Amino acid sequence: MHKADIKSKELKSQGKKRIEWALKRMPVLAAIRERFQKEKPLKNLNIGACLHITTETAALAITLKAAGANASFCASNPLSTQDDVAASLVYDYGIEVFAVNNENRNTYYSHINSVLSKKPKITLDDGADLISTIHKKQNQTNCQSLPWASTEETTTGVIRLKALEKEKKLLYPIIAVNDAYTKHLFDNRYGTGQSTLDGILRATNKLIAGETFVVCGYGWCGRGVAQKAKGLGAKVIVCETDPLRGLEATMDGFLVMPMAEAARLGNIFVTTTGDIDVIAKKHFPSMKDGTILANAGHFDVEIDTKSLKKIALSSKKAKPLVTEYRLKNGNKIYLLAEGRLVNLACAEGHPAEVMDLSFANQALSCEYIAKNHQNLENKVYRVPEKIDKKVARLKLKSMGVKIDSLTSRQKKYLTSWQQGT
Template structure:
């Protein structure tokens, strides 16, 4: 089927971006050459939902090179780089994506991907998997499995499993150690801070920065912000994570308290309305708000709009909300995943690891190595393999336990 993108003439810029990603993806390249070209993907269709930018594009190119027919759409128009979409269409990947499309169209584009009849799905926020179980149920039987990219998507899959409605095998790619330890922590940390700094052109040193949620993403954000001199406060609902933040050197306070003094607020929880009306009412004039979590409702943007007597574009990607008392709150990237809607996503080297994991998850499912419906982890040895390849590309390596050391660990008698 033919792609539907905004403007094919944008392709040259997209090719350059994809080539750059390819050059900086030694792990995915090694995985392609060592594992993916074994014929597994010949004649199979892979349906993909991922933000459309250079790194995700390169993953689809690699799958196509391995013999798969690949169809791709984005979870929404704010995650689409049109030049990359155009370049992909030229490289033989079927793409349904344009930054001009209204957000309500996103599900239609994802359904077009499902209409290719995928054997394997690579998913983001479980978008394709949810549609497969609702509007495209007749295609369920063909799908060998889905691999899920995000923490939020894995949560949705577990909810489906708990309710007994998940009918296909899924792999929580997000929960592979080579994914969350690097992508969620260092990737989100660096790219979220970069996006906020680039779009606001403000300084971070000395600022009171509030991170809501101290999971893997929150830890990375706090670490990068502190490294650039921000004074970081963490808000949590989990007391152990709160204590961890304290031990890492940060203040820990309820969000309502932090709302009164914070200058920059970043949410990374995967939850709903963690910053809401009562927080906005307390915030200082000029406060910057951004969301790095995987759902678009972490910051209650509707409430912000209702409170405001006026809103205007303060800078590209920064919207000002003028409160009745004259205070202005500044929202970066529409309250959506800021490092994607107002940035270039994670660093290439990070996505190289993530997509090596995703490619091997797809390979695992395509080979029917996991056939039980439910949410599964990627086998540990595959995770280890990816880390081993990465260390090799860095000219580094780790030791192996000797048989005597293994025996010592297995034995309980003195």
């Protein structure tokens, strides 16, 4: 059960109120939950989830429970756990949570093992830590019980799993929820865009207008961050390694240049690449005094924080979640949240409206696995298009937006080679 037991009881009423707030803002998941409550598609199934323990994840947990599942949760990031939410899930909703904010590495993995000890038939991951622990254990001991299939929420996790698939080492099927259009459009783009700026603002209270804001990576997340920073009045520079994305950023009106050049110009830097050493040792000495560094990519490896610590003459806590590093040249660099996900560590992660779509994909993918696991191979699958479109339809419906339907004549025309005649 949740570690901070006594403290948790005090926290739970705050957590409950916040969960209720999120539940009201997640209409797509609510529609799915209503059906799940009646049909019980996950009846008596053990489900293990390694996700950020936030109010929105609580809404997913409640939905899985409504579907009849025995779900247990652990954290996918030690800094993102909202203890009040964990407490309320345990005490108000009877859902097992193994997570406490700021847990150390040992505790983090002991919590992952607690979830795996339930022998889940389906697992849900955000960064593939549960899946990779299962793979490591199975390779070492050959006695880890394998799930029917797992879902993966984020780009970084999908990259890791595709690498396993390529090496033919994937032990069971995966549904890449990240690759659903309704997921990355909302979560990676609109969600990360807004909540990354929110995290920077909460940590620094800085006026963004007029600042030079460098976004590393112009993928789904980077586009969102760049768009929001521009909206707040920043001069935005984009660093990319992919020529198509670099071209797109240029045509979208951003200055595009290598990091070595951007390092000298920026006031605020955000990494969103899923890559390593994007801001590296060689870049720090050329940065301006007062530079702010933040990471919105999954792992804390995008900014080479180890080298920053090594080359700094001194460091101190400037504010909560802001560390000041003083370099040889006298310049000070401010690192947010130790280079971990800034939108989760310094703000509250994505708004509920965004997670509604991601978690609707998660819930429907769990139902899909329960019904179809016998037909799945050890591959990384996309979320079936039918599920993606269903999620989009439910979202449009919840917003009161109607769209046209194709007539049978139009359907025939669009699939014919005789178009234009």
